[in-house]
Amino acid sequence: MKSLFTLVLLLFVHSFAFAQTNTCDCKKDLDFLVKKMKKTPGYKHQIKKKKETEFDALYEELATQMTSEISVEECFRLLSKQMDIVKDYHAGVTLHTTYFSKDNLESAEKITEFKNSDFYKSFPRIDTDITALRNRLQAMPDDAFEGVYYMKGALVIGITKTETNNEYIGVVLESELPTWEAGQIHFYATKNEYGKYDIYNYHVDTFNLRLVKNLTFENGRIWSYKKAFNDYNHELYAGEEGNWIFQELNDSVHYIRISHFSGSRSNRKAQKQFYSELEGKNPTQNLILDLRSNGGGSFEVSDPFLSLFKEMYGTIYIITNGYTASNAEQFTAKLIAQGNTIHVGQTTFGIIAYGSDKEWPTSPSGKFTFKVMDMDFHNDYFKYEGKGIEPAIKLDFSSDWVEQTVQRIVANQAN
Numbered sequence: 001m002k003s004l005f006t007l008v009l010l011l012f013v014h015s016f017a018f019a020q021t022n023t024c025d026c027k028k029d030l031d032f033l034v035k036k037m038k039k040t041p042g043y044k045h046q047i048k049k050k051k052e053t054e055f056d057a058l059y060e061e062l063a064t065q066m067t068s069e070i071s072v073e074e075c076f077r078l079l080s081k082q083m084d085i086v087k088d089y090h091a092g093v094t095l096h097t098t099y100f101s102k103d104n105l106e107s108a109e110k111i112t113e114f115k116n117s118d119f120y121k122s123f124p125r126i127d128t129d130i131t132a133l134r135n136r137l138q139a140m141p142d143d144a145f146e147g148v149y150y151m152k153g154a155l156v157i158g159i160t161k162t163e164t165n166n167e168y169i170g171v172v173l174e175s176e177l178p179t180w181e182a183g184q185i186h187f188y189a190t191k192n193e194y195g196k197y198d199i200y201n202y203h204v205d206t207f208n209l210r211l212v213k214n215l216t217f218e219n220g221r222i223w224s225y226k227k228a229f230n231d232y233n234h235e236l237y238a239g240e241e242g243n244w245i246f247q248e249l250n251d252s253v254h255y256i257r258i259s260h261f262s263g264s265r266s267n268r269k270a271q272k273q274f275y276s277e278l279e280g281k282n283p284t285q286n287l288i289l290d291l292r293s294n295g296g297g298s299f300e301v302s303d304p305f306l307s308l309f310k311e312m313y314g315t316i317y318i319i320t321n322g323y324t325a326s327n328a329e330q331f332t333a334k335l336i337a338q339g340n341t342i343h344v345g346q347t348t349f350g351i352i353a354y355g356s357d358k359e360w361p362t363s364p365s366g367k368f369t370f371k372v373m374d375m376d377f378h379n380d381y382f383k384y385e386g387k388g389i390e391p392a393i394k395l396d397f398s399s400d401w402v403e404q405t406v407q408r409i410v411a412n413q414a415n
Helices: 004-017 026-037 041-046 052-063 072-083 102-106 108-115 130-138 265-279 304-312 327-338 378-384 401-414
Strands: 092-095 147-151 155-161 167-175 185-191 197-202 209-215 245-250 253-257 284-290 313-320 341-345 368-371
Touching: 026 052, 026 072, 026 368, 041 378, 052 072, 072 092, 072 209, 072 368, 092 209, 102 108, 130 147, 130 155, 130 167, 155 185, 167 197, 245 265, 245 401, 253 401, 265 304, 284 304, 284 401, 304 313, 304 327, 313 327, 313 401, 327 341, 327 378, 341 401
Parallel strands: 253 284, 284 313, 313 341
Antiparallel strands: 092 368, 147 155, 155 167, 167 185, 185 197, 197 209, 245 253
8 A cells, every 4th residue: 555645645746637527728728828928027027038948848848738628627737837937926827617606505415416526526635544644743843834724614634745845735634514524635735935835725615726825834824724732813913894994002102904905996985084084193103004914905095105104103113914915015115115114023925026907818718817917016026026025023923913013112112
C-alpha cells in the first residue's frame, strides 16, 4: 500500500482531471486569455522584452495538454498557471460551475442525488486512517502551518504536507455538512515566494473550484480556517457594523473605521456626508484609522481624506491586517508618505500595483471569466506587490488592537 504522502502527492498532480462530465475546448480559451493578457500593464511591465521567451514557452507547454477537450477543473488550473507568470495578485480566472446549491441542503433527496453523481463519486480524497492523521496533526506546534483547523459551523480540516516542497492539502477530518465527508480533499495550498499561501479551494457550498492567492498565515489562521490553540481574533475587526464610523475615544484621540472605499453611488454619497461631518469636528492630536479587512475601492472616495487628515491630526495611527487590500493599501502608503503616520497591526494583503475599472471578459467556452487588469500603478507600488506593506509596529494578537494603539498613544504622550 502506498504511504499517505505518496498518495497525497499523486492526488495533487492528478486531481483536477476527475470530473470528465464537464469539459471545454481549453486551447481556444487559452488563446483568448493570452491575447487579453498581452494588453495588460502587468504584462507590458514584466514580460515584454524581458520574459517573452518564458511566457511563450509556457504557452506552448500548456497548449500540448489541450489537444482534446479536458475537464473544466483541469482547464482552470492550466489557465491560472499561464496568468501566474505575471505577478499581479488582482488578476485571476473565475470558473463558472456550480455542482450543488446551498438551497438544496434542506432536501435529503437532492443531497442523495448529488452524492450519487459521477462528480461526487470521483471527488478527490485520501484513503488513510483519519483518526491517526488527526492525532498527528493535533500534535503540531501552534506556529506550524500543518495542523487541525476549524471552519465554524462547517468543517474540521487537517492541513498536511505532501512530498513536494511547499505543497499541502486540506483534508476533511470532520463535517457538520451532509455534502462533505471525512477523507475528502477540500483544498490544495502552495507556499509562495513571500511566505504566504495560494489555495485551490472547493467552495464549501457549491463545490466550485477557486484559486485564492497570497493568503497570510498568522495567529493560527489561514483565510476562514483557524486553529483552536487560542480564542484571539483581534486581527479581525469585530466592532460596530457599517462604513464611515467615527468615535471620540478621549480628548486627544479620534477613531475612524472605514471598511471599504467602494465607488458605488450610495457609498460616494455616504462619503461626502461623512467628510462634511468630519470637517466640523474639533481636531485632536491623534487619529486611529482602522482599515482592517478594507478591500479597497476607488481613489476618488479615499484620497480626499489625505489632506483633511493631515490638517486635523498631529499623528495618524493606521491599523491594517492581512486582508487590507488594493486601494486601501495605496491609501496606507500615501498616508505614510505624508510623514505624520505610524502604521501598526499586520502586513497588508499585497494586491496593490494594478487594478481594474472595466468589465472582465468571458472566455469563448463561457466557462470562465478572466480578471485582467487595465489600471497601472506599477511604478509607485510594484515593490509591495505580493509582499504587502509591513507595519512599523506589529500588534499582539492576544488583546484588542484599538486598545493597544491607545496605550501606545498614552505612553508616547507621557514621554
